[in-house]
Amino acid sequence: MIGSLNPQQQAAVTLPTGHALVLAGAGSGKTRVLTTRMAWLIQTSQVSPFGLLAVTFTNKSAREMLTRLSALLPINTRGMWVGTFHGLCNRLLRAHHRDAGLPQTFQILDSADQLSAIKRLLKAAGVDDDKYPPRDVQRFINGSKEQGLRPDNVDAYDAHRRGMVDLYRQYQAQCEREGVVDFAELLLRAYELLLRNAPIREHYQRRFQHILVDEFQDTNDLQYRWLKLLAGGGASLFAVGDDDQSIYAFRGANVGNMAAFEREFAQGNVIRLEQNYRSFGHILDSANALIAHNSARLGKNLWTEQGEGEPVRICEQGTDLLEAQWVVDEMRALISSGHPRRDIAVLYRSNAQSRVIEHTLFSSGIPYKVYGGQRFFERQEVKHALAYLRLIANPNDDTSWLRVVNFPARGIGARTLEQLGDLARGAGTSLYQAVDALQGKSGAKLQAFVELLSGLAEQARELPLPELIEHVVHHSGLRTFYMGEKEGADRLENLQELVNAAAVFVGEEGLMGEPALSQAARAEDPLLSGQALLLAGQGNAPDPETVGGPTLSPLDAFLSHASLEAGDNQAQAGEDAVQLMTVHAAKGLEFDAVFITGLEEGLFPHENSLTEQGGLEEERRLMYVAMTRARKRLYLTLAQSRMLHGQTRYALRSRFLSEIPDVHLKWLTPREQQRVPVDTPPWAGAYRRGDAYGRPSTGTMAPRTPRSLTTGVTVGDQHFRIGQGVQHAKFGDGTIIGLSGSGTDAQAQIQFRDVGTKTLALGVAKLAITAG
DNA sequence: TTACGCATTTTTTTT
DNA sequence: AAATGCGTAA
Numbered sequence: 001m002i003g004s005l006n007p008q009q010q011a012a013v014t015l016p017t018g019h020a021l022v023l024a025g026a027g028s029g030k031t032r033v034l035t036t037r038m039a040w041l042i043q044t045s046q047v048s049p050f051g052l053l054a055v056t057f058t059n060k061s062a063r064e065m066l067t068r069l070s071a072l073l074p075i076n077t078r079g080m081w082v083g084t085f086h087g088l089c090n091r092l093l094r095a096h097h098r099d100a101g102l103p104q105t106f107q108i109l110d111s112a113d114q115l116s117a118i119k120r121l122l123k124a125a126g127v128d129d130d131k132y133p134p135r136d137v138q139r140f141i142n143g144s145k146e147q148g149l150r151p152d153n154v155d156a157y158d159a160h161r162r163g164m165v166d167l168y169r170q171y172q173a174q175c176e177r178e179g180v181v182d183f184a185e186l187l188l189r190a191y192e193l194l195l196r197n198a199p200i201r202e203h204y205q206r207r208f209q210h211i212l213v214d215e216f217q218d219t220n221d222l223q224y225r226w227l228k229l230l231a232g233g234g235a236s237l238f239a240v241g242d243d244d245q246s247i248y249a250f251r252g253a254n255v256g257n258m259a260a261f262e263r264e265f266a267q268g269n270v271i272r273l274e275q276n277y278r279s280f281g282h283i284l285d286s287a288n289a290l291i292a293h294n295s296a297r298l299g300k301n302l303w304t305e306q307g308e309g310e311p312v313r314i315c316e317q318g319t320d321l322l323e324a325q326w327v328v329d330e331m332r333a334l335i336s337s338g339h340p341r342r343d344i345a346v347l348y349r350s351n352a353q354s355r356v357i358e359h360t361l362f363s364s365g366i367p368y369k370v371y372g373g374q375r376f377f378e379r380q381e382v383k384h385a386l387a388y389l390r391l392i393a394n395p396n397d398d399t400s401w402l403r404v405v406n407f408p409a410r411g412i413g414a415r416t417l418e419q420l421g422d423l424a425r426g427a428g429t430s431l432y433q434a435v436d437a438l439q440g441k442s443g444a445k446l447q448a449f450v451e452l453l454s455g456l457a458e459q460a461r462e463l464p465l466p467e468l469i470e471h472v473v474h475h476s477g478l479r480t481f482y483m484g485e486k487e488g489a490d491r492l493e494n495l496q497e498l499v500n501a502a503a504v505f506v507g508e509e510g511l512m513g514e515p516a517l518s519q520a521a522r523a524e525d526p527l528l529s530g531q532a533l534l535l536a537g538q539g540n541a542p543d544p545e546t547v548g549g550p551t552l553s554p555l556d557a558f559l560s561h562a563s564l565e566a567g568d569n570q571a572q573a574g575e576d577a578v579q580l581m582t583v584h585a586a587k588g589l590e591f592d593a594v595f596i597t598g599l600e601e602g603l604f605p606h607e608n609s610l611t612e613q614g615g616l617e618e619e620r621r622l623m624y625v626a627m628t629r630a631r632k633r634l635y636l637t638l639a640q641s642r643m644l645h646g647q648t649r650y651a652l653r654s655r656f657l658s659e660i661p662d663v664h665l666k667w668l669t670p671r672e673q674q675r676v677p678v679d680t681p682p683w684a685g686a687y688r689r690g691d692a693y694g695r696p697s698t699g700t701m702a703p704r705t706p707r708s709l710t711t712g713v714t715v716g717d718q719h720f721r722i723g724q725g726v727q728h729a730k731f732g733d734g735t736i737i738g739l740s741g742s743g744t745d746a747q748a749q750i751q752f753r754d755v756g757t758k759t760l761a762l763g764v765a766k767l768a769i770t771a772g
Numbered sequence: 773t774t775a776c777g778c779a780t781t782t783t784t785t786t787t
Numbered sequence: 788a789a790a791t792g793c794g795t796a797a
Binding site: 773774775776777778779780781782 | 789790791792793
């Protein structure tokens, strides 16, 4: 089992009991080490499969871990505690819902649900949402929870902040009332449960002798504390991570946890995995050179035994359309030279970029698969169907209630709902509970809806899950509604897909560490079986009725599944297709050939990141992650102009390109090529594709005016272009680094020598053109 | 109550 | 460009 590992990997796998940190560079066999260690611990009888806890960040890696583990050992992984932080916390809370103060069938809000819950709250409270934008409130609440702070603990140092805290408090009350829990709440609740309930805490502390954490660099403060608490009874913590691949600071991840872990736990027990088995030399060295521009790294030097391979290819095109066309042409060449499509990936910084590439691929007839973006369980028709299902499980879920109470339209309008809302608020109940109090015509319509729900709930007791969903889709009127829609066919197909997903889910429920607790898991888990009674009489002992009772219903389990796993495994594995995804989504994956597109200032690195503390370094790590996905070939592409927010935008080359030494690079477009002169079409260069209007030869897009494809903007009698030197009466000398719009709407981003970067309206600002 | 048209805002990344 | 939000007409 460990024979084929290199010495460092072996050392990591066979570390004696105790805390350890494994610094695992990209492609160094991290997952392999993690799974082999689990297998080794079990095989040498140091721990039973049920004494292991393994935490990952994505469901995909949890599944992968279990798959690999069962390949190494002939054990049934059913019921093992391997999963995401959120999945495991959900499991914990379901098992001990009473101690956690939650209804057994609590529902999980995804980000969109949470946001609409917040909007609803702001409206009901009559809050000025200019002062408290829903998104800011959401960030505040999640940020607080990620630091383990309840409203009472947040430092409210000024009036605005007191307002935020107040909204946080109201939001929390609303969630309690509705029996719903957001992502951050799953973690915080579970943490508080362990913290406050000694019997439960001690039970799990005793049970989990070895805790293994993947992607440790992505943990937030609360997750770190959660781990510390769980390991507090003497368990060994085995953390694997790579500080250079920390790309989730925006959702609270704290790279500092790695250093903290080394200090507090590992104490010198650190193993570095620095041999890369994935990429050829040029690719690896390019990535190494890039990431060397970051400061405050733990330090690591990745190397490979493979040869230097091919240089990293760079291609610059005039527009995003040409960029996409070039990528597709190159891809076609790769495919015809024998590369399987599934081993080719196109990566981009933001989801919006996938459109052009998809379009080009589509007209070329190359099969492709987009990951992320609109996820399956986030599609409106699926969410509608799920809302009905959630109301069956818990009619007090106001978010779901409002989503479908009048969808399809059944004559329940805004005024009715306002009245109902007032009644509910007055009585401190959910909307569902307030229905009886509302009299009159609209009351009757609401009654009809309630009856619809209770009818569905009745069916829920009779029918297997897939048939129940079919029944719901039919009797809710969703099917009829979408049959009448012009775009409805796709949606109906997705609803059918939901039924299929449920059938698959019911078939393998519990198999892969799903939140549902299978009977097998129960039997192995003393706290969940009859032995839980041993803890009785200690005050907060688990409640035997719920703990020993029937397992979570398939419906409840499926709903958790839908919230926690937005359907990213919906990918049809069947067809051999090119893969499209964001750089974030690509973490942990690898491909023979990788195209990283949109390497432009403002896009990658993203402009929004530049104002954030440490933002640029995170972007650079993101680029590092992207580059290290490639095994054999890496392409970096950029476009001088691109459509963004309905406007043409011009940008400079990404600074990341100049951070890679030339020896590793091969420019496919002239490196020192002058920027295309003002008002000269960019296709005048060597890489012209498509017709004179820049559209792909086979495309069906409307002709675009050449004007939008120039690299400059004319306002009055002045020409502005990227790189142009300008002078402003107040801000002084500067250089244009970005342009957008045209005519009177034209704006320029200007980097001033003394006052930083400003965005100015060219029609308004008085600028003098200087050198450049 | 609903449907439609106009205006405004948005987009970075995700469990 | 696309999605959301708001006011008005039917």
